Every structure is written in C-alpha cells, then in structure tokens.
Amino acid sequence: MQILQATKRLTLPIVLIAFGIFHPISTFAADEDIQIKMDQSIKFNNFAYIFLGPGLDPSKNRAEIKTQHFTFTAVGIDFQNKDQVVEVTKELVAQGAQMIELCGGFGPLWIAKVSEAIKGKVPVGSVAYGPEARKPLLDLLSSSQ
Numbered sequence: 062m063q064i065l066q067a068t069k070r071l072t073l074p075i076v077l078i079a080f081g082i083f084h085p086i087s088t089f090a091a092d093e094d095i096q097i098k099m100d101q102s103i104k105f106n107n108f109a110y111i112f113l114g115p116g117l118d119p120s121k122n123r124a125e126i127k128t129q130h131f132t133f134t135a136v137g138i139d140f141q142n143k144d145q146v147v148e149v150t151k152e153l154v155a156q157g158a159q160m161i162e163l164c165g166g167f168g169p170l171w172i173a174k175v176s177e178a179i180k181g182k183v184p185v186g187s188v189a190y191g192p193e194a195r196k197p198l199l200d201l202l203s204s205s206q
Contacts, residue, residue: 105160109134109153111146112164119149134158146171147178154179163187 110133114122117137126133134153138145150161161179163172165188176185190198 103130106130107132107134107157107159108162109136109150109158109160110162110164111136111138111149111153111167113138113140113143113166115140119145132157140166143167143171146175150175150179150185154182159183161185165189 108131111119112135114137117139119136119138122137124135134156136149136153138149146163146167153161160183161175163175163185167187169187172185172187179185
C-alpha cells in the first residue's frame with residue numbers, strides 16, 4: 062500500500078487523481094496535513110466516457126487504457142445518432158464499467174434516459190462547462206474554419 066501526503070494552504074474541496082484512481086477528499090483546514098492510503102484493491106476500477114463527434118461509429122471509434130488496477134474506456138458516437146448511447150452504455154456496464162460519463166453534448170435528457178435504461182446499475186453523469194465557456198464553445202462548434 063502506498064501513502065500519498067499533501068498539504069493544502071486553503072480550505073477547498075479537491076480531487077486527487079493518482080495512479081488512475083479518483084479519490085474524492087472533503088474540505089480540510091489550512092495547513093492541515095492529509096494522508097490518503099492508495100489501496101490498489103479499491104472498488105472503483107472501471108470508468109467509461111462516451112463522447113460525440115462527426116462520423117463516429119461506436120463499434121470502431123473507441124479506445125481503452127488498461128492497467129492492472131484500472132480500466133478506462135472511451136467510445137465515440139456520431140452527433141446524428143445520439144440514441145446509440147443507450148446500447149453502448151448497456152454494453153459497457155456488462156463489461157464491468159462502474160461509472161459512465163457522457164459528453165456534455167448529450168445534455169441532461171440523455172443522462173436520464175441512459176440511467177433509466179440501465180436501471181441505475183451504475184452512476185451516469187456528464188461533462189459540463191460554465192457560462193464563461195458558452196461563447197468559445199459556440200464559436201468552436203458553429204464555424205467550419
């Protein structure tokens with residue numbers, strides 16, 4: 062077992078990402094030392110991300126990063142075929158995914174549809190951008206430059 066030590070000067074919630082394992086840590090007092098035991102037998106070991114892009118085929122456009130302790134799978138779906146996310150998610154859950162994250166382009170409706178389709182077996186969430194990113198995102202996604 063490895064131990065990770067950190068000192069934080071401000072009181073902020075943080076998430077440490079170490080060795081491909083996500084460790085949520087609640088807020089802590091200024092200058093407080095924290096120790097996080099990096100137990101490699103942690104229950105969370107399989108994460109999937111489903112994203113949207115032009116012309117993507119989920120049977121071909123996928124990638125997997127795998128270590129002895131963690132698996133990350135990314136799957137691409139065409140913008141015009143968002144409904145494929147349901148079957149892709151079912152497949153990923155059957156293969157052991159413990160958490161699914163959807164591209165923000167799916168929106169909250171698809172999070173609900175996917176969660177319902179898998180009967181809540183695993184958490185389903187999505188990427189979100191703040192209001193400051195709206196204009197740059199619109200510029201990026203609406204121009205063909």
